[in-house]
Amino acid sequence: MDTQQLALVFPGQGSQKVGMLAELGESFSIVKNTFAEASDALGYDMWDLVQNGEQAQLNLTETTQPVLLTASVAVWRLWGEQGGLRPSLLAGHSLGEFSALVCAGAIEFADAVRLVRSRGQYMQTAVPVGEGAMAAVLGLDDAQIVQICAEAAAGTGVVEAVNFNSPGQVVIAGQVAAVDKAIELLKAAGAKRAMPLPVSAPFHTSLMRPAGEKLALALADITVRQPSIPVVHNVHGKTESDPGAIKALLVEQIYSAVKWVDCVETMVSAGINTTIECGPGKVLSGLNKRINKSLNGLNIESPASLAAALDFIR
Incomplete structure:
Protein backbone atom coordinates (compact mmCIF):
# COMPACT_ATOMS: atom_id res chain seq x y z
CA MET A 1 0.00 0.00 0.00
CA ASP A 2 0.97 3.66 -0.35
CA THR A 3 2.57 5.28 2.72
CA GLN A 4 0.11 8.19 2.30
CA GLN A 5 -2.75 5.85 3.19
CA LEU A 6 -1.38 4.69 6.56
CA ALA A 7 -1.61 6.27 10.01
CA LEU A 8 -0.44 4.78 13.31
CA VAL A 9 -2.48 5.59 16.42
CA PHE A 10 -1.70 5.23 20.12
CA PRO A 11 -4.14 4.38 22.94
CA GLY A 12 -4.83 6.32 26.11
CA GLN A 13 -5.69 5.35 29.65
CA GLY A 14 -8.01 2.38 30.03
CA SER A 15 -6.11 0.05 27.69
CA GLN A 16 -3.61 -1.10 30.33
CA LYS A 17 -3.82 -4.65 31.67
CA VAL A 18 -1.58 -7.03 33.59
CA GLY A 19 0.26 -9.29 31.14
CA MET A 20 -0.01 -6.93 28.18
CA LEU A 21 2.53 -7.49 25.37
CA ALA A 22 3.76 -10.65 27.15
CA GLU A 23 4.05 -12.71 23.93
CA LEU A 24 5.67 -9.88 22.01
CA GLY A 25 8.20 -9.43 24.83
CA GLU A 26 9.12 -13.11 24.72
CA SER A 27 9.43 -13.11 20.94
CA PHE A 28 11.19 -9.79 20.26
CA SER A 29 13.99 -8.40 22.42
CA ILE A 30 13.29 -4.81 21.30
CA VAL A 31 10.10 -4.87 23.39
CA LYS A 32 11.77 -5.78 26.68
CA ASN A 33 14.69 -3.48 25.85
CA THR A 34 12.28 -0.56 25.50
CA PHE A 35 10.77 -1.37 28.89
CA ALA A 36 14.29 -1.57 30.33
CA GLU A 37 14.99 1.95 29.07
CA ALA A 38 11.84 3.21 30.74
CA SER A 39 12.75 1.37 33.94
CA ASP A 40 16.12 3.13 33.99
CA ALA A 41 14.35 6.49 33.61
CA LEU A 42 11.89 5.83 36.46
CA GLY A 43 13.94 3.67 38.82
CA TYR A 44 11.73 0.57 38.99
CA ASP A 45 11.30 -2.60 36.92
CA MET A 46 8.42 -1.67 34.66
CA TRP A 47 8.28 -4.96 32.75
CA ASP A 48 7.96 -6.90 36.02
CA LEU A 49 5.18 -4.55 37.16
CA VAL A 50 3.29 -4.97 33.88
CA GLN A 51 3.62 -8.77 33.84
CA ASN A 52 3.39 -9.64 37.54
CA GLY A 53 1.93 -6.62 39.33
CA GLU A 54 -1.58 -5.90 40.53
CA GLN A 55 -4.16 -4.38 38.20
CA ALA A 56 -4.96 -1.79 40.88
CA GLN A 57 -1.39 -0.52 40.76
CA LEU A 58 -1.41 -0.41 36.95
CA ASN A 59 -4.60 1.65 37.15
CA LEU A 60 -2.96 4.39 39.25
CA THR A 61 -2.72 7.31 36.85
CA GLU A 62 0.94 8.02 37.58
CA THR A 63 1.72 4.36 36.74
CA THR A 64 -0.71 3.95 33.84
CA GLN A 65 0.69 6.83 31.84
CA PRO A 66 4.37 5.76 31.63
CA VAL A 67 3.38 2.10 31.23
CA LEU A 68 1.12 2.76 28.22
CA LEU A 69 3.57 5.18 26.64
CA THR A 70 6.33 2.56 26.93
CA ALA A 71 4.12 -0.18 25.49
CA SER A 72 3.23 2.01 22.51
CA VAL A 73 6.83 3.04 21.83
CA ALA A 74 7.92 -0.61 22.09
CA VAL A 75 5.37 -1.61 19.43
CA TRP A 76 6.36 1.33 17.22
CA ARG A 77 10.02 0.31 17.39
CA LEU A 78 9.12 -3.30 16.67
CA TRP A 79 7.03 -2.21 13.66
CA GLY A 80 10.04 -0.40 12.22
CA GLU A 81 12.43 -3.24 13.00
CA GLN A 82 10.15 -5.71 11.18
CA GLY A 83 10.01 -3.57 8.06
CA GLY A 84 6.62 -2.00 8.69
CA LEU A 85 5.62 0.82 6.37
CA ARG A 86 6.41 4.32 7.63
CA PRO A 87 3.06 6.10 8.16
CA SER A 88 2.25 9.56 6.84
CA LEU A 89 0.43 10.62 10.04
CA LEU A 90 0.42 9.76 13.75
CA ALA A 91 -2.20 10.45 16.43
CA GLY A 92 -2.90 9.40 19.99
CA HIS A 93 -5.86 9.63 22.36
CA SER A 94 -5.03 11.88 25.34
CA LEU A 95 -1.90 10.27 26.84
CA GLY A 96 -1.39 8.59 23.44
CA GLU A 97 -0.52 11.99 21.95
CA PHE A 98 2.72 11.88 23.96
CA SER A 99 3.43 8.40 22.53
CA ALA A 100 2.87 9.78 19.03
CA LEU A 101 5.28 12.66 19.63
CA VAL A 102 7.99 10.29 20.89
CA CYS A 103 7.55 8.10 17.81
CA ALA A 104 7.71 11.20 15.60
CA GLY A 105 11.06 12.13 17.16
CA ALA A 106 9.67 15.29 18.77
CA ILE A 107 10.37 14.24 22.38
CA GLU A 108 13.11 11.96 23.71
CA PHE A 109 11.71 8.71 25.09
CA ALA A 110 13.27 9.00 28.57
CA ASP A 111 12.09 12.61 28.88
CA ALA A 112 8.56 11.59 27.89
CA VAL A 113 8.43 8.67 30.35
CA ARG A 114 9.35 10.98 33.24
CA LEU A 115 7.06 13.71 31.94
CA VAL A 116 3.94 11.53 31.75
CA ARG A 117 4.57 10.08 35.20
CA SER A 118 4.55 13.68 36.47
CA ARG A 119 1.50 14.43 34.30
CA GLY A 120 -0.32 11.57 35.99
CA GLN A 121 0.61 12.91 39.42
CA TYR A 122 -0.49 16.42 38.50
CA MET A 123 -3.82 15.18 37.13
CA GLN A 124 -4.49 13.02 40.19
CA THR A 125 -3.74 15.79 42.70
CA ALA A 126 -5.61 18.57 40.83
CA VAL A 127 -8.88 17.25 42.27
CA PRO A 128 -8.97 15.29 45.56
CA VAL A 129 -9.91 11.61 45.22
CA GLY A 130 -13.68 11.18 45.54
CA GLU A 131 -14.55 14.69 44.36
CA SER A 200 -10.08 8.56 39.84
CA ALA A 201 -10.20 12.13 38.50
CA PRO A 202 -12.23 14.32 36.08
CA PHE A 203 -9.73 14.31 33.22
CA HIS A 204 -9.81 16.96 30.47
CA THR A 205 -12.09 19.34 32.39
CA SER A 206 -11.39 22.92 33.41
CA LEU A 207 -10.74 21.46 36.90
CA MET A 208 -7.42 20.22 35.46
CA ARG A 209 -6.03 23.75 34.92
CA PRO A 210 -3.73 23.49 37.98
CA ALA A 211 -2.29 20.31 36.43
CA GLY A 212 -1.78 22.21 33.19
CA GLU A 213 0.18 24.92 34.98
CA LYS A 214 2.49 22.32 36.54
CA LEU A 215 2.90 20.51 33.22
CA ALA A 216 3.89 23.80 31.57
CA LEU A 217 6.70 24.20 34.12
CA ALA A 218 7.88 20.62 33.55
CA LEU A 219 7.79 21.10 29.76
CA ALA A 220 9.93 24.22 30.04
CA ASP A 221 12.90 21.98 30.87
CA ILE A 222 12.28 19.54 28.00
CA THR A 223 13.44 19.85 24.41
CA VAL A 224 10.67 19.46 21.84
CA ARG A 225 11.66 19.22 18.18
CA GLN A 226 9.70 19.46 14.96
CA PRO A 227 8.08 16.03 14.40
CA SER A 228 9.55 13.95 11.57
CA ILE A 229 6.03 12.61 10.93
CA PRO A 230 3.09 15.00 11.45
CA VAL A 231 1.04 14.38 14.61
CA VAL A 232 -2.69 15.20 14.73
CA HIS A 233 -3.45 16.91 18.05
CA ASN A 234 -6.46 16.29 20.29
CA VAL A 235 -7.19 19.95 21.07
CA HIS A 236 -8.08 21.01 17.51
CA GLY A 237 -7.75 17.92 15.29
CA LYS A 238 -4.90 19.43 13.25
CA THR A 239 -1.15 18.94 12.86
CA GLU A 240 1.47 21.31 14.25
CA SER A 241 5.14 21.60 13.38
CA ASP A 242 6.33 24.40 15.69
CA PRO A 243 7.90 23.04 18.92
CA GLY A 244 6.66 25.96 21.03
CA ALA A 245 3.12 25.50 19.76
CA ILE A 246 3.33 21.74 20.45
CA LYS A 247 4.27 22.45 24.08
CA ALA A 248 1.30 24.83 24.38
CA LEU A 249 -1.05 22.19 22.90
CA LEU A 250 0.17 19.54 25.39
CA VAL A 251 -0.62 21.92 28.26
CA GLU A 252 -4.01 22.89 26.83
CA GLN A 253 -4.86 19.24 26.19
CA ILE A 254 -4.86 18.41 29.90
CA TYR A 255 -7.87 20.66 30.57
CA SER A 256 -9.55 20.55 27.13
CA ALA A 257 -11.81 18.04 25.41
CA VAL A 258 -10.25 15.26 23.34
CA LYS A 259 -11.67 15.80 19.84
CA TRP A 260 -10.98 12.30 18.55
CA VAL A 261 -13.69 12.48 15.88
CA ASP A 262 -11.97 15.57 14.45
CA CYS A 263 -8.58 13.83 14.57
CA VAL A 264 -9.87 10.85 12.58
CA GLU A 265 -11.71 13.03 10.07
CA THR A 266 -8.48 14.98 9.50
CA MET A 267 -6.64 11.74 8.79
CA VAL A 268 -9.32 10.53 6.37
CA SER A 269 -9.29 13.90 4.58
CA ALA A 270 -5.52 13.51 4.16
CA GLY A 271 -6.04 10.20 2.33
CA ILE A 272 -5.66 7.74 5.21
CA ASN A 273 -7.60 4.51 4.69
CA THR A 274 -5.84 2.30 7.27
CA THR A 275 -4.98 2.88 10.94
CA ILE A 276 -2.82 0.60 13.03
CA GLU A 277 -3.19 0.83 16.81
CA CYS A 278 0.15 0.39 18.59
CA GLY A 279 -0.26 -1.07 22.05
CA PRO A 280 -2.72 -3.09 24.12
CA GLY A 281 -6.37 -3.31 23.16
CA LYS A 282 -8.48 -2.26 20.20
CA VAL A 283 -10.32 0.75 21.62
CA LEU A 284 -9.21 3.23 18.96
CA SER A 285 -9.69 0.73 16.13
CA GLY A 286 -13.33 0.37 17.17
CA LEU A 287 -13.87 4.14 17.51
CA ASN A 288 -12.21 4.85 14.17
CA LYS A 289 -14.50 2.40 12.39
CA ARG A 290 -17.54 4.05 13.95
CA ILE A 291 -16.31 7.48 12.85
CA ASN A 292 -15.65 6.34 9.27
CA LYS A 293 -16.80 2.92 8.11
CA SER A 294 -14.38 2.94 5.17
CA LEU A 295 -11.32 2.81 7.46
CA ASN A 296 -9.38 -0.42 7.88
CA GLY A 297 -8.49 -0.78 11.55
CA LEU A 298 -5.69 -3.07 12.72
CA ASN A 299 -3.89 -3.30 16.03
CA ILE A 300 -0.59 -4.73 17.25
CA GLU A 301 -0.36 -6.31 20.68
CA SER A 302 0.78 -9.88 19.93
CA PRO A 303 2.97 -11.76 17.39
CA ALA A 304 -0.18 -12.83 15.51
CA SER A 305 -1.57 -9.29 15.23
CA LEU A 306 1.88 -8.01 14.20
CA ALA A 307 2.06 -10.59 11.41
CA ALA A 308 -1.47 -9.68 10.28
CA ALA A 309 -0.63 -5.96 10.15
CA LEU A 310 2.61 -6.59 8.24
CA ASP A 311 0.79 -8.82 5.75
CA PHE A 312 -1.96 -6.24 5.28
CA ILE A 313 0.34 -3.38 4.26
CA ARG A 314 2.49 -5.43 1.87
Missing part, protein backbone atom coordinates in the same frame (compact mmCIF):
# COMPACT_ATOMS: atom_id res chain seq x y z
CA GLY A 132 -14.37 14.06 40.60
CA ALA A 133 -16.17 11.65 38.28
CA MET A 134 -16.49 10.70 34.61
CA ALA A 135 -19.29 8.99 32.70
CA ALA A 136 -19.79 7.58 29.21
CA VAL A 137 -22.88 8.71 27.31
CA LEU A 138 -24.28 6.73 24.38
CA GLY A 139 -27.03 7.62 21.93
CA LEU A 140 -27.30 11.42 22.00
CA ASP A 141 -25.74 13.95 19.66
CA ASP A 142 -22.81 16.10 20.76
CA ALA A 143 -24.68 19.42 20.90
CA GLN A 144 -27.41 17.90 23.07
CA ILE A 145 -24.85 16.56 25.55
CA VAL A 146 -23.01 19.90 25.73
CA GLN A 147 -26.31 21.69 26.36
CA ILE A 148 -27.41 19.23 29.08
CA CYS A 149 -24.02 19.51 30.82
CA ALA A 150 -24.49 23.29 30.93
CA GLU A 151 -27.93 22.81 32.51
CA ALA A 152 -26.61 20.28 35.04
CA ALA A 153 -23.70 22.55 35.97
CA ALA A 154 -25.99 25.42 37.00
CA GLY A 155 -25.99 25.35 40.78
CA THR A 156 -24.26 21.96 41.16
CA GLY A 157 -20.66 22.52 39.97
CA VAL A 158 -18.50 21.66 36.98
CA VAL A 159 -19.56 19.06 34.40
CA GLU A 160 -18.31 19.16 30.81
CA ALA A 161 -18.16 17.01 27.68
CA VAL A 162 -14.52 15.93 27.57
CA ASN A 163 -14.07 13.11 25.01
CA PHE A 164 -15.77 13.21 21.63
CA ASN A 165 -14.87 9.60 20.86
CA SER A 166 -17.22 8.72 18.00
CA PRO A 167 -20.68 9.75 16.82
CA GLY A 168 -23.05 8.89 19.65
CA GLN A 169 -20.27 8.20 22.16
CA VAL A 170 -19.18 11.07 24.38
CA VAL A 171 -17.54 11.09 27.82
CA ILE A 172 -18.50 13.73 30.38
CA ALA A 173 -16.56 14.64 33.53
CA GLY A 174 -16.57 17.02 36.47
CA GLN A 175 -17.53 17.24 40.11
CA VAL A 176 -19.50 14.26 41.45
CA ALA A 177 -22.81 16.04 42.14
CA ALA A 178 -22.79 17.75 38.75
CA VAL A 179 -21.96 14.52 36.89
CA ASP A 180 -24.75 12.70 38.77
CA LYS A 181 -27.21 15.47 37.82
CA ALA A 182 -26.07 15.33 34.19
CA ILE A 183 -26.53 11.53 34.09
CA GLU A 184 -30.09 11.98 35.36
CA LEU A 185 -30.87 14.66 32.73
CA LEU A 186 -29.18 12.72 29.91
CA LYS A 187 -31.22 9.60 30.65
CA ALA A 188 -34.38 11.71 30.72
CA ALA A 189 -33.40 13.13 27.32
CA GLY A 190 -33.22 9.64 25.84
CA ALA A 191 -29.59 8.58 26.19
CA LYS A 192 -29.25 4.83 25.58
CA ARG A 193 -26.71 4.68 28.39
CA ALA A 194 -25.13 7.15 30.78
CA MET A 195 -22.82 5.19 33.03
CA PRO A 196 -20.11 6.22 35.50
CA LEU A 197 -16.54 5.19 34.59
CA PRO A 198 -14.04 3.67 37.05
CA VAL A 199 -11.57 6.57 37.02
